[in-house]
Amino acid sequence: MPVSTRSQFTSPVQNEPNPEQRFRTRVDREDTHASAPLRNPHHRLKEKMKELTFIYEQQKQASTALRNSSWRSEESRFVSQPSSELNGGSPKKHQKESRAENVMRENTMPTSTITRTFVLPQPPTDDAKENFVAGNDRIVGFSCPRKATASITVARKLSMGTTVPHSELKGSTGTQNAQESEKTEGSSEKSSKIGSRIRVFVRLRPMSKKEKEGVSRCCVRIVNRRDVYVTEFANENDYLRLNRLRGRHFTFDASFPESATQQEVYSTTTSELVEAVLQGRNGSVFCYGATGAGKTYTMLGTVENPGVMVLAIKDIFNKIRHRSCDGNHAVQLSYLEVYNETVRDLLSPGRPLVLREDKQGIVAAGLTQYRAYSTDEVMALLQQGNQNRTTEPTRANETSSRSHAILQVSVEYRVRDAAMNIINRVGKLSLIDLAGSERALATDQRTLRSLEGASINRSLLALSSCINALVDGKKHIPYRNSKLTQLLKDSLGGTCNTVMIANTSPSNLSFGETQNTLHWADRAKEIRTKACDANEDPLPVPETETDQAKLVLELQKENRELRVQLARQQQKLLTLQAQSLAANSSPTPPSATSLLTPPTSEQPNEKRKTRPPSFLVGTCFTPESKKKGAELAVRTLQQTVKALEAEIERMKKDHILQLKQKDDIIRKLSQKGGKKAVAEEGVAKKVVTRSSLRPKKYTNTDELKSPSHRFRSPATTAKKRSFWDITTANSPSVTTLNGRKTRSHVISEATAAVPPSMLLQPGFARQKAII
Numbered sequence: 001m002p003v004s005t006r007s008q009f010t011s012p013v014q015n016e017p018n019p020e021q022r023f024r025t026r027v028d029r030e031d032t033h034a035s036a037p038l039r040n041p042h043h044r045l046k047e048k049m050k051e052l053t054f055i056y057e058q059q060k061q062a063s064t065a066l067r068n069s070s071w072r073s074e075e076s077r078f079v080s081q082p083s084s085e086l087n088g089g090s091p092k093k094h095q096k097e098s099r100a101e102n103v104m105r106e107n108t109m110p111t112s113t114i115t116r117t118f119v120l121p122q123p124p125t126d127d128a129k130e131n132f133v134a135g136n137d138r139i140v141g142f143s144c145p146r147k148a149t150a151s152i153t154v155a156r157k158l159s160m161g162t163t164v165p166h167s168e169l170k171g172s173t174g175t176q177n178a179q180e181s182e183k184t185e186g187s188s189e190k191s192s193k194i195g196s197r198i199r200v201f202v203r204l205r206p207m208s209k210k211e212k213e214g215v216s217r218c219c220v221r222i223v224n225r226r227d228v229y230v231t232e233f234a235n236e237n238d239y240l241r242l243n244r245l246r247g248r249h250f251t252f253d254a255s256f257p258e259s260a261t262q263q264e265v266y267s268t269t270t271s272e273l274v275e276a277v278l279q280g281r282n283g284s285v286f287c288y289g290a291t292g293a294g295k296t297y298t299m300l301g302t303v304e305n306p307g308v309m310v311l312a313i314k315d316i317f318n319k320i321r322h323r324s325c326d327g328n329h330a331v332q333l334s335y336l337e338v339y340n341e342t343v344r345d346l347l348s349p350g351r352p353l354v355l356r357e358d359k360q361g362i363v364a365a366g367l368t369q370y371r372a373y374s375t376d377e378v379m380a381l382l383q384q385g386n387q388n389r390t391t392e393p394t395r396a397n398e399t400s401s402r403s404h405a406i407l408q409v410s411v412e413y414r415v416r417d418a419a420m421n422i423i424n425r426v427g428k429l430s431l432i433d434l435a436g437s438e439r440a441l442a443t444d445q446r447t448l449r450s451l452e453g454a455s456i457n458r459s460l461l462a463l464s465s466c467i468n469a470l471v472d473g474k475k476h477i478p479y480r481n482s483k484l485t486q487l488l489k490d491s492l493g494g495t496c497n498t499v500m501i502a503n504t505s506p507s508n509l510s511f512g513e514t515q516n517t518l519h520w521a522d523r524a525k526e527i528r529t530k531a532c533d534a535n536e537d538p539l540p541v542p543e544t545e546t547d548q549a550k551l552v553l554e555l556q557k558e559n560r561e562l563r564v565q566l567a568r569q570q571q572k573l574l575t576l577q578a579q580s581l582a583a584n585s586s587p588t589p590p591s592a593t594s595l596l597t598p599p600t601s602e603q604p605n606e607k608r609k610t611r612p613p614s615f616l617v618g619t620c621f622t623p624e625s626k627k628k629g630a631e632l633a634v635r636t637l638q639q640t641v642k643a644l645e646a647e648i649e650r651m652k653k654d655h656i657l658q659l660k661q662k663d664d665i666i667r668k669l670s671q672k673g674g675k676k677a678v679a680e681e682g683v684a685k686k687v688v689t690r691s692s693l694r695p696k697k698y699t700n701t702d703e704l705k706s707p708s709h710r711f712r713s714p715a716t717t718a719k720k721r722s723f724w725d726i727t728t729a730n731s732p733s734v735t736t737l738n739g740r741k742t743r744s745h746v747i748s749e750a751t752a753a754v755p756p757s758m759l760l761q762p763g764f765a766r767q768k769a770i771i
């Protein structure tokens with residue numbers, strides 16, 4: 001996968017200094033060389049960089065001044081030295097300060113005292129926060145006075161149209177603007193016909209404990225809640241890479257620092273989509289990023305900090321409640337996962353689902369659609385689905401999702417239009433938690449985990465191919481390369497409002513992954529989805545008013561009844577499923593520590609587990625009653641198993657005792673003199689043994705014909721004891737000397753003395769043959 005080349009980093013070398021500056025630079029350089037002949041070999045380079053940076057800044061200021069030549073004297077000073085004069089400080093002082101602020105420090109190794117610095121495109125100061133102008137998704141400049149730019153601050157808006165008020169990009173104020181934007185629904189509907197760009201957001205997670213312990217450094221910086229600066233740290237002695245060091249700068253619709261709350265992320269990224277879904281438009285939100293970057297946290301969250309999925313569902317039900325109580329809304333829910341290129345229903349697991357393309361787009365045939373009536377119900381279903389989702393601990397993430405999960409909520413609404421026709425509107429919201437891209441070494445090698453990892457990477461590669469093809473405007477988009485891209489077809493290139501949340505780790509240990517994630521997020525910004533019209537279908541209209549009224553009443557009544565029935569059925573089903581889950585689970589549930597221990601030596605053919613991660617189960621949305629029921633079932637099972645084990649033990653002991661007794665009898669018999677003795681005692685009945693059945697040459701000879709004969713029992717040579725001798729009456733029929741089948745090789749008297757075999761006990765008894 002190509003590494004980003006779309007960096008906003010502008011090399012100062014491109015800007016040629018004027019002759020005067022060139023002269024000054026040369027003199028300065030000579031001075032520097034003369035005064036410090038024994039400095040670090042890279043010192044010159046540093047000096048040169050500083051000079052060039054200085055020249056670059058001067059050039060920039062000069063060109064800005066030229067462009068705004070109409071602004072004479074006072075105004076031109078505003079342009080070239082924006083905030084210094086506004087703040088009342090001296091221009092020189094400000095220049096120094098702003099340079100110091102805007103220089104990103106590099107190569108500051110923990111042990112090194114040498115610091116290498118280079119200048120990145122200047123992140124704006126607080127004063128200039130609002131002075132960014134988005135033009136072709138690039139920063140054009142920030143040096144104009146705030147008032148002048150406020151009026152031309154125009155960015156795109158997703159679901160309701162193609163523009164977003166700029167202030168939305170600044171955290172919580174965005175929510176207010178989103179609400180304001182609802183008022184401009186009419187105009188936005190018009191613009192939604194043109195199609196909209198995928199909106200891309202970046203979320204930085206806090207440094208994990210492991211990363212802190214690993215002495216990693218923060219390599220991502222978010223400025224203005226929009227711009228993302230990534231810095232690569234390299235060893236000062238790494239001469240090969242030193243010249244290739246780059247800082248990268250990306251601009252997104254909004255970027256969330258570590259401190260951003262779940263609510264903030266939700267209201268900026270998804271709340272608008274929910275509104276659009278209620279108007280019959282489709283929306284998709286997907287989290288993308290490396291393993292452990294925080295995708296599942298963003299999508300699902302925890303009990304204390306619920307994520308986008310939970311907040312969106314709550315919002316949908318709240319909005320429906322506020323809009324109408326007429327029961328004309330229907331919310332349906334489906335939840336599936338793509339694991340190793342198979343699609344599985346998470347709400348009723350069974351056989352893999354097949355993807356089919358129909359009028360609605362790509363659908364998973366046979367996927368369960370649950371009708372939900374309340375947030376709690378949806379939470380229970382979500383919890384159930386998460387329990388079935390495949391998650392495993394890896395070295396990179398203790399609760400790593402090994403599959404892509406797609407929760408789809410469809411909202412159907414019947415309304416009357418101006419002509420009093422009944423219109424059926426259906427809007428679908430797809431919430432997608434992708435599995436994380438990962439390096440083989442970052443997880444585990446040659447295990448099921450690495451196979452999963454390979455499958456995940458393959459599907460993400462297919463996703464990036466689709467993104468590339470869409471951005472390049474190709475006719476053929478390779479959606480069919482993976483199940484994931486087939487399912488995302490609508491979200492990427494269909495009639496859908498789409499939001500991508502790119503999750504990144506702040507640690508420099510994940511620099512490569514972060515850069516890759518930001519590169520693809522940057523690419524995705526350029527994708528335009530098709531015009532997103534509301535999915536509306538007119539319903540057949542009854543002829544007269546009274547008919548209409550009757551129909552409405554009937555439908556409402558039926559609706560109420562069905563709701564009650566369904567709620568009851570779902571309640572029952574949930575209880576049953578909880579019980580069966582508990583019964584199927586192991587008698588001794590895995591301890592919390594075992595869940596957190598990464599696997600060390602897994603066999604490739606090991607069975608796939610569907611163990612939920614700690615925050616997906618147990619603590620998350622689990623009703624107490626269900627827990628208790630499950631525990632009780634497990635306890636009962638444990639008791640049954642114990643009782644059965646005791647029974648088996650007792651039977652084993654009995655069996656051994658019987659064997660011993662039989663051994664004694666056989667020994668006594670053999671001591672009496674074998675066949676002769678038996679004949680003397682007048683046993684008329686002929687005893688048939690296995691040895692007697694053998695060809696003669698093997699019977700009355702001491703020659704050892706097989707290794708087994710070398711270990712002859714001291715008991716007898718005349719009669720070799722075999723398994724069938726032991727089980728006496730249960731022996732299979734071996735001969736028909738007198739025309740009748742026999743099951744015993746032992747004389748009848750002896751048989752009488754032998755206690756009944758275990759196999760003769762009820763249930764095992766077979767008919768005893770007498771010779």
Ligand SMILES: Nc1ncnc2c1ncn2[C@@H]1O[C@H](COP(=O)(O)OP(=O)(O)OP(=O)(O)O)[C@@H](O)[C@H]1O
Nearest residue numbers: 205206291292293294295296297397400401435436
């Ligand atoms: N914004 C955040 N605030 C606090 N903790 C976070 C945040 N984001 C992620 N985490 C924590 O980081 C860890 C990894 O996050 P998460 O499991 O969501 O990663 P992921 O990207 O889904 O990984 P994978 O792709 O392997 O499933 C979790 O312990 C999670 O609680």
